[in-house]
Amino acid sequence: MRWTINGAEVDETVDVRTSLLDLLRERLHLFGAKKGCDQGACGACTVLVDGRRINSCLALAVQYQGREIVTIEGLGAPGALHPLQKAFVEHDGFQCGYCTPGQICSAVAMASELRDGAPSYVTEDLTAETIDVTPEEVRERMSGNLCRCGAYNGIVDALTETYAPAAEADKREAA
Amino acid sequence: MTPFDYQRAADAAGAVAAGVRGGAKYLGGGTNLVDLMRETIERPDCLVDVSCLSGGIDETPDGGLQIGAGVTNAAVAADRRVRERYPLLAQAILSGASAQIRNMATVGGNILQRTRCGYFYDDAARCNKRRPGDGCDAVDGFNRNHAILGASPACVATHPSDMCVALAALDAMVTVEGPAGPRQVPLIGLHRLPGDTPQIETVLEPGALITAVTLPPNGISARSRYRKVRDRSSYAFALVSVAAGLEMEGDTVKDVRLALGGVAHKPWRALAAEAALRGRLLTDAALQGAAEAELSPARGLRDNVFKIDLARRVIVDSLSSLAQAREIVR
Ligand SMILES: Cc1cc2nc3c(=O)[nH]c(=O)nc-3n(C[C@H](O)[C@H](O)[C@H](O)COP(=O)(O)OP(=O)(O)OC[C@H]3O[C@@H](n4cnc5c(N)ncnc54)[C@H](O)[C@@H]3O)c2cc1C
Ligand code: FES
Numbered sequence A: 001m002r003w004t005i006n007g008a009e010v011d012e013t014v015d016v017r018t019s020l021l022d023l024l025r026e027r028l029h030l031f032g033a034k035k036g037c038d039q040g041a042c043g044a045c046t047v048l049v050d051g052r053r054i055n056s057c058l059a060l061a062v063q064y065q066g067r068e069i070v071t072i073e074g075l076g077a078p079g080a081l082h083p084l085q086k087a088f089v090e091h092d093g094f095q096c097g098y099c100t101p102g103q104i105c106s107a108v109a110m111a112s113e114l115r116d117g118a119p120s121y122v123t124e125d126l127t128a129e130t131i132d133v134t135p136e137e138v139r140e141r142m143s144g145n146l147c148r149c150g151a152y153n154g155i156v157d158a159l160t161e162t163y164a165p166a167a168e169a170d171k172r173e174a175a
Numbered sequence B: 001m002t003p004f005d006y007q008r009a010a011d012a013a014g015a016v017a018a019g020v021r022g023g024a025k026y027l028g029g030g031t032n033l034v035d036l037m038r039e040t041i042e043r044p045d046c047l048v049d050v051s052c053l054s055g056g057i058d059e060t061p062d063g064g065l066q067i068g069a070g071v072t073n074a075a076v077a078a079d080r081r082v083r084e085r086y087p088l089l090a091q092a093i094l095s096g097a098s099a100q101i102r103n104m105a106t107v108g109g110n111i112l113q114r115t116r117c118g119y120f121y122d123d124a125a126r127c128n129k130r131r132p133g134d135g136c137d138a139v140d141g142f143n144r145n146h147a148i149l150g151a152s153p154a155c156v157a158t159h160p161s162d163m164c165v166a167l168a169a170l171d172a173m174v175t176v177e178g179p180a181g182p183r184q185v186p187l188i189g190l191h192r193l194p195g196d197t198p199q200i201e202t203v204l205e206p207g208a209l210i211t212a213v214t215l216p217p218n219g220i221s222a223r224s225r226y227r228k229v230r231d232r233s234s235y236a237f238a239l240v241s242v243a244a245g246l247e248m249e250g251d252t253v254k255d256v257r258l259a260l261g262g263v264a265h266k267p268w269r270a271l272a273a274e275a276a277l278r279g280r281l282l283t284d285a286a287l288q289g290a291a292e293a294e295l296s297p298a299r300g301l302r303d304n305v306f307k308i309d310l311a312r313r314v315i316v317d318s319l320s321s322l323a324q325a326r327e328i329v330r
């Protein structure tokens, strides 16, 4: 079976029962994505597939052949941190760090959903062309990522600081 | 997980040919099936991947929309036509699960997802769905999340979908491809009440493939709202949810749609409440009477009696706030 993972072609023979998460961790030793619950309930295993966030624990690797998968290792590296990684450090967006790779992958996709104007459950006007990056929107959109340490306030600060100015700039450009 | 073969279906006919074999199961996004397979509650020997089939949302000749069964929940909710013409559906989907799960989950899989009853998930417990005739540990157990309408002594589980509650209110039709050819089933007639055979959850024959959901032209978009009450404000299943739509003529109810989630073995279209309101003046008394008409057959269990009152209040509040809301004209 073949996938593109963090930009590299990967070819592995795995049992069809293998989840994408187990492929990443057990086979490819990419330990960024975490196994929190293994049932879709925590978001620690969040990765990007063709730019969209999914829970890799519920994904069968066989179903994702040929797709482009990005994990936290593909977003930033020591010395070359992703802007969100920096924002997490600045705003105390974590304590133990277990949920952080999932939070950051999730947030990267959240930003592109916001850019596309995709509404959330708390979006008042479903037909609005642009959506403000408010703490309320961020909390709802990030609800699929739990944090046992309760670093939520720092996470929301890191995300609104990183993405709200970008959204403002987009709006100015559109106007 | 027990071993299985995996195959990707090239088209609906190929999927059905593989899917009718006993032991085969269709795979959508896998968000429910993979979980249940890991718990060995589902043990298919063959997975027929249908997630790449029927991936479009198209206009129908009469002005409705046809949504392919393979479209992800996220893509339905983000579709501009759905947001403008069927906001109830977009809201219901967005209230469910998480962004990650909505990116994976398909329309077909959402409709046929199985109950979240803890005893269904626990192989050490008795469950008539898993082992017909075994008994039901939920009836006298922890049943806070369980059904208040249409349940039976054999099963008190609920259908967990939010999307289906909106589809029920919208009069959606489901297109099914089966060994006997294609047919249409109204969504509100697709899921069954448990009766003595709770293991039979729908009217679909084994191997039937859902290929599309069709929304009729009237999306009651001028006044509609999906309200979901749950234990935390996001990423939780409904205790009670209400999909409501209202069309007024002055102070009189011209048309009303009402469906409930979290209360029954199927998405519950509240036909009795609707009948009590249609053509009537929309007063508080009329609203209370309509909720009563729907909920008088409701029965609570040890832990879920509160749902009866909760459902009553959410029905009344949803409809009266819709009546007061400004009509959205598009
Ligand atoms: C943590 C968590 C929280 C959740 N919260 C919510 C919530 O709040 N609200 C809510 O509504 N849902 C919720 N869900 C459930 C989620 O919506 C469903 O798991 C999802 O919609 C199922 O879709 P799928 O494509 O992944 O289905 P799959 O898991 O692939 O399949 C489910 C079933 O449908 C069958 N199937 C799939 N496609 C077809 C087809 N085309 N024709 C015939 N049969 C088919 C499969 O054989 C299987 O039996 C939650 C799930 C999780 C894991
Ligand atoms: S490990 Fe995947 S959601 Fe918890």
Ligand code: FES
Pocket: A093, A094, A095, A096, A097, A098, A099, A100, A146, A147, A148, A149, A150, A151
């Ligand atoms: S930082 Fe510890 S779980 Fe989130």
